[in-house]
Amino acid sequence: MLHLAVLAPILFAVLVPFLYSKVRSIHTGWFVLIVPVSLFSYFLSYLPKIKEGTIVQTVNWIPSLNINYDLYLDGLSFLFSMLITGIGSLVVLYSIYYLHKSEKLGHFYVYLLIFMTAMLGVVLSDNLFVLYTFWELTSLSSFLLIGFWNHRERSRYGAQKSMLITVFGGLAMLGGFVLLSVTAGTSSIRGVIDNADLVLNSPLFTGILILILLGAFTKSAQFPFHIWLPDAMEAPTPVSAYLHSATMVKAGIYLVARLSLLFAGTDLFFILVSGFGLLTLCWGSYMAVRQTDLKGILAYSTISQLGMIMSMLGIGTEVAVFAAIFHIFNHATFKGSLFMVAGIVDHETGTRDIRRLGGLMTLMPITATLALFGTFSMAGMPLPILNGFLSKEMFFESTLNLGHEGSSLVATVAPFYPIIAIFGSIFTFVYSVLLFFKTFTGKGDLSKLEKKPHEPPFGMHLSPVILVALIVIIGLFPNLINGPIITPAVEAVYGSAPDKHIYFWHGFNSVPLLMSLIVVALGLVLYITREKWLSFYNVMPGRFSANKTYDYIVENVFTMSKKATSFYMTGSLRLYMSLILLFLVIVTGSIFIITDGFSISTDNLAPINWTEILIGLIMVGAAFATVLSNNRITSILVLGVVGFGLSLLFVIYRAPDLALTQLIVETVTVALFLLCFYHLPELKKREESVGNNLLNWIISISVGTIITLTAIASHSTKLFETISDYFVETSVPLGGGHNIVNVILVDMRGLDTMLEITVLGLAALAIFTMIKLRKDGEAD
Amino acid sequence: MEIIMSIVAGLLFTTGVYMLLQKQILRIIIGTSLISHGAHLLILTMGRLKTGAPPIIVEGVTQYTDPLPQALILTSIVISFGVTSYLLVLAYRTYKTNHTDNMDELRGTEHE
Numbered sequence: 001m002l003h004l005a006v007l008a009p010i011l012f013a014v015l016v017p018f019l020y021s022k023v024r025s026i027h028t029g030w031f032v033l034i035v036p037v038s039l040f041s042y043f044l045s046y047l048p049k050i051k052e053g054t055i056v057q058t059v060n061w062i063p064s065l066n067i068n069y070d071l072y073l074d075g076l077s078f079l080f081s082m083l084i085t086g087i088g089s090l091v092v093l094y095s096i097y098y099l100h101k102s103e104k105l106g107h108f109y110v111y112l113l114i115f116m117t118a119m120l121g122v123v124l125s126d127n128l129f130v131l132y133t134f135w136e137l138t139s140l141s142s143f144l145l146i147g148f149w150n151h152r153e154r155s156r157y158g159a160q161k162s163m164l165i166t167v168f169g170g171l172a173m174l175g176g177f178v179l180l181s182v183t184a185g186t187s188s189i190r191g192v193i194d195n196a197d198l199v200l201n202s203p204l205f206t207g208i209l210i211l212i213l214l215g216a217f218t219k220s221a222q223f224p225f226h227i228w229l230p231d232a233m234e235a236p237t238p239v240s241a242y243l244h245s246a247t248m249v250k251a252g253i254y255l256v257a258r259l260s261l262l263f264a265g266t267d268l269f270f271i272l273v274s275g276f277g278l279l280t281l282c283w284g285s286y287m288a289v290r291q292t293d294l295k296g297i298l299a300y301s302t303i304s305q306l307g308m309i310m311s312m313l314g315i316g317t318e319v320a321v322f323a324a325i326f327h328i329f330n331h332a333t334f335k336g337s338l339f340m341v342a343g344i345v346d347h348e349t350g351t352r353d354i355r356r357l358g359g360l361m362t363l364m365p366i367t368a369t370l371a372l373f374g375t376f377s378m379a380g381m382p383l384p385i386l387n388g389f390l391s392k393e394m395f396f397e398s399t400l401n402l403g404h405e406g407s408s409l410v411a412t413v414a415p416f417y418p419i420i421a422i423f424g425s426i427f428t429f430v431y432s433v434l435l436f437f438k439t440f441t442g443k444g445d446l447s448k449l450e451k452k453p454h455e456p457p458f459g460m461h462l463s464p465v466i467l468v469a470l471i472v473i474i475g476l477f478p479n480l481i482n483g484p485i486i487t488p489a490v491e492a493v494y495g496s497a498p499d500k501h502i503y504f505w506h507g508f509n510s511v512p513l514l515m516s517l518i519v520v521a522l523g524l525v526l527y528i529t530r531e532k533w534l535s536f537y538n539v540m541p542g543r544f545s546a547n548k549t550y551d552y553i554v555e556n557v558f559t560m561s562k563k564a565t566s567f568y569m570t571g572s573l574r575l576y577m578s579l580i581l582l583f584l585v586i587v588t589g590s591i592f593i594i595t596d597g598f599s600i601s602t603d604n605l606a607p608i609n610w611t612e613i614l615i616g617l618i619m620v621g622a623a624f625a626t627v628l629s630n631n632r633i634t635s636i637l638v639l640g641v642v643g644f645g646l647s648l649l650f651v652i653y654r655a656p657d658l659a660l661t662q663l664i665v666e667t668v669t670v671a672l673f674l675l676c677f678y679h680l681p682e683l684k685k686r687e688e689s690v691g692n693n694l695l696n697w698i699i700s701i702s703v704g705t706i707i708t709l710t711a712i713a714s715h716s717t718k719l720f721e722t723i724s725d726y727f728v729e730t731s732v733p734l735g736g737g738h739n740i741v742n743v744i745l746v747d748m749r750g751l752d753t754m755l756e757i758t759v760l761g762l763a764a765l766a767i768f769t770m771i772k773l774r775k776d777g778e779a780d
Numbered sequence: 781m782e783i784i785m786s787i788v789a790g791l792l793f794t795t796g797v798y799m800l801l802q803k804q805i806l807r808i809i810i811g812t813s814l815i816s817h818g819a820h821l822l823i824l825t826m827g828r829l830k831t832g833a834p835p836i837i838v839e840g841v842t843q844y845t846d847p848l849p850q851a852l853i854l855t856s857i858v859i860s861f862g863v864t865s866y867l868l869v870l871a872y873r874t875y876k877t878n879h880t881d882n883m884d885e886l887r888g889t890e891h892e
Contacts, residue, residue, distance in 0.1 A: 571887035574801055581797060606781040606829040616788040619817075623795040626810055639810055642792070646817050653824060654834040654845045658853055662820075665861045669813070676868045680806055680875055700797035708790030711822055715782050722827070724846045732837055740835040740847040745854060756855045763862035767869045 002057045002071045005042055006120045009035050013113035020106035028105040029096035035113065036088035039120075043081045050078045050488045056126065056190075066187050072126035075488025079325065080123035080247075080254055082485065083332050087246045088116055090463035094340055095238035097460035098347065108148060108236070115141035119247050123254055128177040128187045131255075135173070135215070138248050139166040145243060146235040158231035161550065165218050165228045173215025173255075179208045193261045200266065209263060212255070213272055220252025222310060223280040224546045226303040233295040237343030240295060245302050245335035250328060253306065256313050257324070257493045264316040264494075267409045274314025278420045280307025285427035289434065289530070290537050294342040294352040297435050298335065301378065304428060305331050308395060313493075315398055315417075321494040323394030325486050330377070330387040330474065337467035338374040338435075341367055344456050344464075345439060354438040361440040364455050368440040373468045377475070379432035379523075380425060382516045387474040389516070396421060396512035422515055429523030430530070578699055585702045588710065598709055601716035612652055619645035632677055640670045657741045785825040792818030805871040805881045809864065816860040820853045 012035050020028045049055060054074040061069040073081070092112070099105060118141055121134030139162075147159030181187040183202045184195040192199065199205060216222075221229040232244050243249070256273060263269040284304025291297040309331070312324035344367050345360065346352045361368040376383065380392030399417040402410060455461075474481060526533070568579065592598050622641035629635045643666035650659035727740055727748060735743035745753050792814055799811025827850075832843030835850065875881045 573883050573886075574803070577800055600783070604828070605783065606831070608781050608784065612781065613784060616784060620788055620791045620795075623792055623814055626814065627795050627798055632806065635807075635810060639813055642814065642817055646821060649821065650824070653829050654832075655824065655850045655853075656834055656836070658824075658850055658857070661854055661857050665857055669861060669864055672865050672868050673809075676806075676872055679872050681881060696798055696801040699801065700794045703797045704790040704792075704794030707793045707818070707822070708786050711786035711789060711825065712783055715786070715826060722846055722848070724844075724848045727847055728835070728837075728844050738837040740837065740844065741850045741854065744847055744851040749851060752851075752855050756858050759859050760862045763866045766866055770869050770873050 002055070002073060002124065003059050003069060005039055006071065006124055007117060008039060009113040009120070010117035013110045013117075016109045016113065017106045020109075024101075027096050027101055028109055029092055029099070032109045032113065033089065033092045033096070036085045036092055036116065039116075040082070040085035040089055043078065043085055046073060046078060047484055050075055051484065054492075058126075061130070067129045068127055069130055070126035070188060071124045072190065073124060074492040075485070075490070076254070076257055076325075076492035077123045079329065079485055079489040080250070081120060083250075083329070084116065084119045084123070084247050087242060087332055087336050087467075090336065090466060091238045091242040094241070094343070094460060094463040095236070097457055098238055098343055099236065104148075108145075111141050111144040111148070112239070112242075115145065115243065115248070119251070122251050126189050128181055128189060128192070131189070132170070132174050132177055135219075135251065136167070136170050138251060139163060139170055139219075142166070142232070142243050142248055145239045146232045148236055148239065149234070152234065154231075155234040158228070158234040162228040162232050164554070165225055165550075169215045169218025169225065172211045172218075176208050176211030176215065179204050179211065183208065189258060193259075196262050199262060205266075206268060209266075209268055209272070212259065216252035216255045217276060218252070219255075220249050220306050220310065221280075221303045222252070222276050222307060223283050223303075224549075226280060226284065227546045227550055229303055230291075230296055230299040233293070233299050237295070237339060237346065240298070241336050241339035241343070244299065245339055246332040249302060249306055250309075250332075253309050253313065253324075253328060256310065257321075260313060260316065260321070260493045261495055270314055270316065270410060271413075272314070274311045274316075274417075277307045277309070277311025277314050278417070278424065280304065281311060281424040282307075282420060282427070285424050285431060287541075288431040289427055290534070291431075292353055292355050294345060294354060294357075294435070294439065295339070297354075297431055298338055298342060301428070301431060301435075302331075302335060304424065305335065305378070308424070311421075312395060312398055315402060316494075317398055317401060318490075318494060319394060319401060320398035322486070322490050323391055323398050325489045325493065326387075326394060326478075326482075327391035329481065329486065330391050330471070333467045333470045333474070334374045334377040334388055337370060337464040337471070338378065340460075340464040340467070341371045341374060344460055347460070348451065348454060348456055350451050354434070357439045358442040359440070364440075366455055366461055370461070370464045370468050371436055371440060373471050374464075375432040375436040377471050379429045380516060380519065381429075382513065382520065383475075385472050385475040387471050387478070390475065390478055392425065393510075393512045393516065396515045397510075400511055418515065422519060425515075425519045426523045426526060429519055430526050433523065433527050434530075578695070581699050581703055585699070585706055588706050589702075592709065592713075598713050599716050600712055604718075609652075612649065615645050615648050615652070619649075632680075636670060636673045636677070639673070640666060643669070655741075657739070781829050782825050785821060785829065789818045789822040789825065792821065803883050805874060805883065808883070809867050809871060812867065813860075813864055816856070816864075820856060823849050823853050823856070 012032070016028060016032065019031050023031075046055065050073070054072060056070065056072050058068055058070045061067055092109075095108070095112075099108065115138060118134045118137035122131055122138060125131040125134060143159050143163040146162055147155050149155045150159075177187075180192060180199065183199050183204055184192040185198070186192060186195065199208065202208075218225040229244060229249065233240055235244070281304050284300045284302075284307055288297050288300035288304060291300060305327070309324050309327050312320040312327070342352060344364075345357065348364065348367075349357065349360070351357065373386065377386040377388030380386075380389050382389055384390070396418065399421045402414040402417055568575070619642050622638040622645065625638040626635045626642075629638065643662065647659045647662035647666065650656075650662055727744055731737060731740045731743045735747040737743040737747070796811045796814030796818060799807045799814060802808060802811070827846040827848065829845075832845050833841045835844045835847035837844075871881065874886065878886060880886065
């Protein structure tokens with residue numbers, strides 16, 4: 001049943017184009033809305049079972065490779081399934097009001113439904129390779145959704161960028177998965193965790209961890225792979241709200257959390273995940289302050305929040321994991337609502353630039369209220385009615401408690417973590433405040449806006465209202481979701497979850513609260529004085545940025561490959577010929593040297609005869625004469641000398657049929673050459689540079705040498721007797737002929753002859769065609 | 781004798797390959813002819829030279845030269861003849877169409 005639930009959206013997607021083209025009067029979104037809503041209620045029905053234990057269902061897919069479509073529903077998968085289907089429903093509802101019927105809704109909802117299946121597959125899969133399949137499907141559908149308005153250049157750029165970066169990470173992750181499944185001997189995630197000893201003690205451990213983390217970091221926009229996320233803001237706002245804040249960017253978080261049981265506790269995992277997480281937290285929040293676009297701020301804020309969750313997973317203590325899971329949930333609520341608010345502002349004013357916005361509070365009071373809750377929850381404002389505050393407190397607590405447990409490495413870095421956390425949070429506070437006050441307060445010059453702002457239709461408000469209601473409800477009564485949803489998820493990630501965290505509640509005298517107050521105080525100071533220090537951005541990042549590095553790499557991949565190709569693909573046939581021949585010489589020559597293959601033996605040689613040597617000398621001389629001659633008649637005649645010399649040799653070596661054929665063919669060939677001369681220009685004197693000529697000579701002499709050496713060596717090491725005795729014996733009794741060569745040609749090996757006749761026939765046809773057929777209008 | 785003939789074949793290959801690397805189409809065709817001559821001589825040499833009578837059954841003769849290489853060469857001569865004549869006509873057409881027989885000028889356009 002779970003299998004069907006995962007595939008339901010993609011199956012429904014088949015119907016969407018029909019609904020879109022046949023039922024034009026109703027917005028297609030209404031039909032699509034059925035899917036996530038019913039999936040949400042379906043998953044909700046698992047709520048009582050999750051506390052009791054996990055649910056495993058399997059369907060064979062490729063059993064011979066141990067790749068089966070195994071699904072696994074535990075607390076963590078359940079939390080994510082609820083987010084995907086729940087926020088999915090809200091986003092579809094929002095998109096109904098956001099996207100006009102004139103948009104290509106058929107495309108939009110098909111992509112969105114594919115994405116939903118992919119995401120459900122990622123969080124429910126138990127098999128590593130099935131997980132990877134769905135993982136790439138999320139990259140693909142995200143690519144399609146970012147490029148939804150594909151007539152815009154920025155959309156295409158953003159889509160390509162996110163595709164390249166996430167697929168790069170996805171492929172690295174696949175490598176990690178292959179190593180992991182080979183090391184652990186199973187491709188099931190539960191199986192891998194059971195065999196943790198094998199993996200942790202394997203020499204491949206470092207490689208496995210880094211490759212898998214590459215996948216997780218690129219998907220979850222961790223530094224320095226965060227650059228695709230701001231550019232993905234070219235997508236329609238419902239997509240940004242759904243994919244790029246609540247669900248897809250958490251796939252990397254999910255993966256790290258899922259494999260926590262395997263990796264957590266190792267120093268490498270701790271330092272990489274928490275280190276990059278904190279770096280991302282600080283860099284994202286720092287960069288967010290600089291943005292002027294509402295969605296740009298939200299994008300960098302998402303990056304920073306994801307960094308915070310990641311760092312908590314890296315810290316991996318009980319409190320930290322609890323805080324991480326709690327924040328995953330909270331972030332989805334407030335970031336989803338903020339994106340929707342940004343979309344409403346965009347929709348109602350025609351701009352998202354905070355420099356042009358301002359004073360919207362009186363015109364859009366409901367939107368402003370929603371934004372107030374969202375931003376303050378994001379800032380971690382110390383008000384116990386906001387869920388963001390609760391998880392931020394736990395984050396501070398987990399950085400504070402770090403020193404008490406863990407290895408020497410953990411103990412060394414522990415004192416710095418709270419400071420870094422405060423630093424990142426201050427900027428989080430600044431951009432959150434900026435986001436709200438710049439948009440909704442002050443005096444905006446409304447005359448410059450394209451539209452006169454007013455409240456949007458009720459339906460557009462519905463989704464963010466629900467999300468904001470969640471913010472407040474969870475802020476007031478966190479235990480409502482702690483027991484049924486968060487605790488099972490923590491159990492799945494950490495292995496156990498004692499009750500004390502669930503009812504954990506800070507007193508007023510706690511250090512984390514103090515830290516929050518410091519953040520608020522310093523944040524306010526920074527916000528008020530921001531005009532004075534904004535120029536610091538010219539120093540850091542200054543001229544350097546990951547975006548420029550990315551552009552540099554992408555451009556250079558094109559130019560470098562073009563250079564590399566045009567280096568040898570010059571279009572010159574002579575160069576290709578030289579390369580082919582050089583390769584032949586080098587390969588054969590080095591095989592000779594490596595295997596010590598050359599040998600020369602004087603046994604079984606025919607006696608030396610001066611007539612034959614003379615003929616040989618004449619042939620060689622004539623061959624060189626063709627090379628040196630600049631007169632075409634001379635060239636062709638001396639070429640004839642070579643041919644006739646060869647037929648003489650055939651006579652001497654007792655091959656009458658060969659001599660006959662060679663004589664006739666040579667005559668005809670010479671005649672043909674002479675015929676062609678009539679049409680071809682004079683042979684020109686060779687205008688060749690000395691260097692080129694020398695190179696040509698070197699190549700041709702080495703080819704000749706290699707041929708001679710191969711011939712001598714193979715003649716000297718004959719391993720078996722010839723099979724010709726059979727032909728000699730059976731020529732008369734079986735073939736009925738005395739001329740053995742002819743019997744072989746037409747009797748023993750008649751197929752050769754038949755195909756050789758075909759070759760001649762084809763050559764004749766081709767010659768006829770070449771002479772007769774002309775393009776239309778081409779002169780004869 | 782086989783060693784000497786191997787050297788002769790090698791020299792034919794040398795000149796043939798040198799001609800292949802030239803600019804003019806005609807020289808290239810001469811090069812292919814030289815190479816096929818070299819190859820035929822090589823096949824014959826590899827079958828051992830002169831170990832008996834010509835391969836035509838005559839009463840009382842027991843030792844014949846190896847007939848199999850001869851059959852192979854015969855096939856090869858015919859095929860190389862076909863190819864050479866085809867190449868000659870191709871060269872003729874190339875020259876008529878492009879008004880040049882210089883390989884350096886016969887490069888095709890940028891995106892072919």
